[in-house]
Amino acid sequence: MSVELAGDAAPTVPALSTPDPHATIPVRGPYAGHLHFDASITPALRTDVDVAAYVRRGSTRLPVDTDLLASEGPLDGDLRLALEVLQRLESSALAESRAMLATATGNEARITAFLATWMVDRFWQSRALRDLLTEDHPTERPRHRHRPGPLHTLRRLHLDRVQPLLSPLWTGLAGEAVAAGHMARMAVQEASLQAALTAVSRRLSGEARRVTEMVVDRHQAAVDFFTAEAIGRLTRSPREAITARVLLSLGSPLEGGGLPDPDLRSALAVVGGTAADRAALHRARYEITRLLPGPDLPDPYLHSLPRIGV
Numbered sequence: 001m002s003v004e005l006a007g008d009a010a011p012t013v014p015a016l017s018t019p020d021p022h023a024t025i026p027v028r029g030p031y032a033g034h035l036h037f038d039a040s041i042t043p044a045l046r047t048d049v050d051v052a053a054y055v056r057r058g059s060t061r062l063p064v065d066t067d068l069l070a071s072e073g074p075l076d077g078d079l080r081l082a083l084e085v086l087q088r089l090e091s092s093a094l095a096e097s098r099a100m101l102a103t104a105t106g107n108e109a110r111i112t113a114f115l116a117t118w119m120v121d122r123f124w125q126s127r128a129l130r131d132l133l134t135e136d137h138p139t140e141r142p143r144h145r146h147r148p149g150p151l152h153t154l155r156r157l158h159l160d161r162v163q164p165l166l167s168p169l170w171t172g173l174a175g176e177a178v179a180a181g182h183m184a185r186m187a188v189q190e191a192s193l194q195a196a197l198t199a200v201s202r203r204l205s206g207e208a209r210r211v212t213e214m215v216v217d218r219h220q221a222a223v224d225f226f227t228a229e230a231i232g233r234l235t236r237s238p239r240e241a242i243t244a245r246v247l248l249s250l251g252s253p254l255e256g257g258g259l260p261d262p263d264l265r266s267a268l269a270v271v272g273g274t275a276a277d278r279a280a281l282h283r284a285r286y287e288i289t290r291l292l293p294g295p296d297l298p299d300p301y302l303h304s305l306p307r308i309g310v
Helices: 051-057 066-072 077-090 093-101 109-134 150-201 206-218 220-234 238-249 264-271 275-289
Strands: none
Touching: 051 109, 051 220, 066 206, 077 109, 077 150, 077 264, 093 109, 093 150, 109 206, 109 220, 150 206, 150 220, 150 238, 150 264, 150 275, 206 220, 220 238, 220 275, 238 275, 264 275
16 A cells, blocks of 8 residues: 655555445435336335234134024014125125225235235125124125116126226226325225224114124224325325225215115115214315315215204
């Protein structure tokens, strides 16, 4: 190592150093500090919800004492109608997950890990309500009170035949931003289901009330996850917020799997029997829609609820 002297100046010795492994990390722009990110990759979103703990918790059948149910007598006709519609909405998880996983949303590891357990949860929640309505009858199922019309049939054909073909188009146009729309939809659906079941449970008693309250409690994990995921995306990117607005405008989250229930309006008239219950249903939607750009298109089913009453 050579040392140069300049007049009477003290000799300077270059300091030994090792190459900086982070020298190539961007220091400016939206991807500063990320070695492998570029403009084509959205940074992974991580919320405070512990998905690993949720998955480890697992899911099992919710116990229903059918003998006790039988001894307590049949449910009131209006409450039974409401529970039948909510039971069918609970059972729509498979159709909802198909719509999500067929797009770029399926590339989100945290979302797919959560959905794997969430679908099982929704199955057992749906089964508990079915047991409540049929006393665990081996073949009896809650039936529609109103006969599905031609539009219902066409909508089912669209979901089964056309929507799978359109999903790649969604991915191409919206890309990763479509996940924000799916999370917003599911956040509204889960919170609405929880609010509706809470309203019905207050008018029940005995085993029926216990079962319904148990299902309400089981919804909390999904409400927390989808709400946190939606809010995290809607507040970080205008593009994701616009995508969510568009997706929510295409259909109501109260249509399970995108398929309107012919009895839904009648059931909501029962669920929204008081001003407090109607406010809870509207609040379940407002928690998400307040963060979206542009004018809000009211949910057509909630918009039909009476605006006055006790």
